[in-house]
Amino acid sequence: MLEVQEARLRILGGFSPLPPEELRVAEALGFVVAEDLAAPHPLPRFDNSAMDGYAVRAADAAGATEADPARLRLVGEVAAGSAMEGELAPGTAVRIMTGAPVPPGADAVVPVEVTREIDDQVEILQAPSPRAHIRDAGSDIGAGDMVVEAGTELGPGELALLASLGLSPLRVHPRPKVAVIVTGAELVTPEAEPGPGQIRDSNSLALRSLVLEAGGEPLTFDAVADDLASTEETLKRAAQDADLIVSSGGVSVGRYDFVKEAVERLGSIDFWRVAMQPGKPVVSGEVAGTPFLGLPGNPVSIHVGFEQFVRPAIRRMRGCRDLVRPVIDATLSETITKRAGRLHFVRVRLTREGDGFRATPTGAQGSHVQSSLVGCDGVARFPKDLEQMEAGT
Numbered sequence: 001m002l003e004v005q006e007a008r009l010r011i012l013g014g015f016s017p018l019p020p021e022e023l024r025v026a027e028a029l030g031f032v033v034a035e036d037l038a039a040p041h042p043l044p045r046f047d048n049s050a051m052d053g054y055a056v057r058a059a060d061a062a063g064a065t066e067a068d069p070a071r072l073r074l075v076g077e078v079a080a081g082s083a084m085e086g087e088l089a090p091g092t093a094v095r096i097m098t099g100a101p102v103p104p105g106a107d108a109v110v111p112v113e114v115t116r117e118i119d120d121q122v123e124i125l126q127a128p129s130p131r132a133h134i135r136d137a138g139s140d141i142g143a144g145d146m147v148v149e150a151g152t153e154l155g156p157g158e159l160a161l162l163a164s165l166g167l168s169p170l171r172v173h174p175r176p177k178v179a180v181i182v183t184g185a186e187l188v189t190p191e192a193e194p195g196p197g198q199i200r201d202s203n204s205l206a207l208r209s210l211v212l213e214a215g216g217e218p219l220t221f222d223a224v225a226d227d228l229a230s231t232e233e234t235l236k237r238a239a240q241d242a243d244l245i246v247s248s249g250g251v252s253v254g255r256y257d258f259v260k261e262a263v264e265r266l267g268s269i270d271f272w273r274v275a276m277q278p279g280k281p282v283v284s285g286e287v288a289g290t291p292f293l294g295l296p297g298n299p300v301s302i303h304v305g306f307e308q309f310v311r312p313a314i315r316r317m318r319g320c321r322d323l324v325r326p327v328i329d330a331t332l333s334e335t336i337t338k339r340a341g342r343l344h345f346v347r348v349r350l351t352r353e354g355d356g357f358r359a360t361p362t363g364a365q366g367s368h369v370q371s372s373l374v375g376c377d378g379v380a381r382f383p384k385d386l387e388q389m390e391a392g393t
Helices: 004-012 156-164 203-214 228-241 259-266 299-318
Strands: 021-023 053-056 070-078 092-096 108-111 115-118 121-124 146-148 170-173 177-182 217-220 244-248 267-272 283-287 290-295 343-353 356-361 378-382
Touching (some): 004 267, 053 070, 053 121, 177 203, 203 217, 203 244, 203 299, 228 283, 228 290, 259 267, 290 299, 299 343, 356 378
Parallel strands (some): 177 217, 177 244, 244 290
Antiparallel strands (some): 021 170, 053 092, 053 108, 115 121, 267 283, 283 290
8 A cells, every 4th residue: 555645646746737727817716826926017106195184395394393383385185096287386285185196296294183274274283204104106016026926826915916916817727627426326415315225425515515625616426326337437427527536435345336447447547545544445547538536435534535635636736836734733632542554644623722732633533423524623643653642742
C-alpha cells in the first residue's frame, strides 16, 4: 500500500490548472486569477478630502484658535464627482465633501466641526497642518504596483480593489466539472422511506457538498446498480463532460464491487489502496482519458479520502497556490489507541488553551460513524507505527 503523502503526490502529478477564461469582475467571486495583476493607475487617482469641511491653504489659517479664528472668503463648493476650475487663491476657501478632489492650491482640509460659517466667510477655529485630512493620490497603491498575484482566490476584498482599478474582465481558471457517482442497490433518496435492507443515500449529498466547498462544479448522476454493465455505462457518460470523476463505493473486493473492474476495462488504474484509516481502498486512475478517483462507500471514509486526495486535485485544477489544509500543533486531551500499520485520521474538535489548541476526539471513530463529523474542526494524524497516543501528546 502507498503512503498517504506518496499517493497524493502521484495523484496531483496528473493534474494541472484548467485553461483560463475571461469573466467580468462582478462574476469572479471564488475564482482563481490566472495572471499577476498590476495597478494601471494610482489609487486614489487624485488628492481627495477625507472629511466634510473646507479646503484651504494651511498658511492662511496658521495660528488659528477658537478665540482668534482665521477668516477666509468662501469662493465655492466641491462635491464628490465634481471638480473646481482654477486654483484656490490666497485668503480663500471652498466647501468640500468627503471624497471630492482637493482644488489646486489647497494643501489642507479643515473639518466642518472646527469651523463656523458666517455669510460668505468661514472662520477656522483650529489651525490645520499641511496635508491635514487629505488622501494623497497613490497613497494606497502606486501605478504599476502588484495588486493580486496569479493563484489568488478572489474574495470580496480582492474584487473590490480590482473593480476600483478597472481591471475587468479578468482571466481566471474555470471551476472544474466533477462527476459524482455513488454505487449501491441499497440506496434510496433522503426523502424516501427505506424498505428492508435499504438505506438513505447521504454519500451523493456529501460528495456534491464537498465538491462545491472545494470550488468545483458537481455533475450529478443517479445511483448506480451493483452490476458491471450499469457501472461502465455511467462511467462512460461521466467521462464525456467531466474534468474529474469521483465515486463512492464499489472499490473493494466484495462480490458486488464493480467500480475497479469497470475502470480497468474503460481506462487504467494507477494504484489501489493507501495505508490509511479510514479509507484504505482508494482507487486512482482514468476513464477514457478523464481522471478518476474512487473512494470507499463508508460515509466517514468519503470525507477523509476527499480531504486527502480529491480536494487538492480540484484546487490544482482551479489554479490555487495552497492545495491542502493548514497544519497546526495541538495537545491531545485523551488517550487514543489503534492497530499499527496505517496512518489513522482521528476526527477532533479544537478548543483554545492558552497560546495553543487542545484536540478532543469527536467520539467513536468507526468509518460508519457519521456523528463523528458533526462539530469536527480537523483530523489528528495518528502515525501508522504507533498503537497508542497518550493524553497530553
